[in-house]
Amino acid sequence: MKHLVSINQLDSSEIIRLLDRAALFENCPNRKLLEGRIVATLFFEPSTRTRLSFETAVNRLGGRVIGFSDAATSSSSKGESLKDTISMVANYADVIVMRHFLEGAALYASELDRTPIVNAGDGANQHPSQTLLDLYSIRKTQGTLFDRTIALVGDLKYGRTVHSLIEGMAHFRPRFIFVSPPELRMPEECKDFCRLHGIPFTETTDFGPEVIQSVDILYMTRVQRERFIDPEEYERVKNVYVLTRSMLEGCRPTMRILHPLPRVGEIAQDVDDTPQAYFVQQAQNGLYVRQSILCEVLNIEIDN
Numbered sequence: 001m002k003h004l005v006s007i008n009q010l011d012s013s014e015i016i017r018l019l020d021r022a023a024l025f026e027n028c029p030n031r032k033l034l035e036g037r038i039v040a041t042l043f044f045e046p047s048t049r050t051r052l053s054f055e056t057a058v059n060r061l062g063g064r065v066i067g068f069s070d071a072a073t074s075s076s077s078k079g080e081s082l083k084d085t086i087s088m089v090a091n092y093a094d095v096i097v098m099r100h101f102l103e104g105a106a107l108y109a110s111e112l113d114r115t116p117i118v119n120a121g122d123g124a125n126q127h128p129s130q131t132l133l134d135l136y137s138i139r140k141t142q143g144t145l146f147d148r149t150i151a152l153v154g155d156l157k158y159g160r161t162v163h164s165l166i167e168g169m170a171h172f173r174p175r176f177i178f179v180s181p182p183e184l185r186m187p188e189e190c191k192d193f194c195r196l197h198g199i200p201f202t203e204t205t206d207f208g209p210e211v212i213q214s215v216d217i218l219y220m221t222r223v224q225r226e227r228f229i230d231p232e233e234y235e236r237v238k239n240v241y242v243l244t245r246s247m248l249e250g251c252r253p254t255m256r257i258l259h260p261l262p263r264v265g266e267i268a269q270d271v272d273d274t275p276q277a278y279f280v281q282q283a284q285n286g287l288y289v290r291q292s293i294l295c296e297v298l299n300i301e302i303d304n
C-alpha cells in the first residue's frame, strides 16, 4: 500500500494486518520508527480527532509534523490550486495526510505525485482511517469482526464514515440496519454495493427497541450541517434521533455504541457512563491505527 485513499483498496488480509499492527502500538505506542521522517497534515476542513491523532502518532514515533489546520492560512486562500499545493508539499514531506471538502480530492492528489497520500476525509465520500479504527474497535469489543449486526443511525446520506464502514465490513459477513429520516437515506450506490456483495440490510425510519435490542453495534452519526445546501432542511432533521440511557434497556450486554464524533446532541450525556458507551475509547484507538497506517504507507516494519 503506497497511498490510503479508499477503504476498498484493501482486501481482508491487508485490513487484518493493519489492525494486528495497531494492536502492537496499543501495547507500546512510543517507538522511534519515524525518526528523520516528516509528515504533512493538510486540513482544508475542520478536524479535532483525525488531525490530532495523526500528529500524535507521528510524535510518538519520533517523526516531525508540518502543515495547516485551517486552509485560510495557506496559499489556497490566494487561489493556489490543489495540484500546486500538493506538488509543493511533496517537496518537503515524506507522507501527506489530507482532508478536503471535495469528493475525490485524495484520489486526485495520489495521482499527482509519488509521495504517499493518506485520505483523512474527502467530502461525503470516504474516511478510510476512521473505518480502520472503527473495525479495530468492533473487533476489540466483540472479539471478532465476523457476523455482526450493525445499525447505522442518523445522516446516512452525507456521512462518509458510514459509507466507508459498509465497504470495510463487507469482508466479514455483516448485517446492516439503516436508520435515517427519508431525507438522509443511505445512497443507492451504497445499497447496490450491499446487494452486489450479498450483504443483508433493512431500512427504517424508526429508532426504537426493535433496532436497539437486536444489534451488536449501534453506530450513531451526526447530521452533517456543512453538507446541506438548504439550511431549512438541516433545521428540519438535525435532532431527528437522540439516544438516551433509558433507550438502552433490554439491549445485548455485549452491544457497544460507536460514534465517529463530534456529537452534537444525538447521544445524550447520560449515556456516557453506561457499559455500552465506547466512543471515547474508539477515538483513542485512532492513535494506534494511524500509527499502523503511517508505517504501512512508508513500508516500515514493526517488531513485536
Ligand code: CP
Pocket (backbone or CB within 6 Å): 046, 047, 048, 049, 050, 051, 121, 130, 260, 261, 262
Ligand atoms: N471522526 C472525525 O473525523 O473527527 P474529526 O472531524 O474531529 O477529525
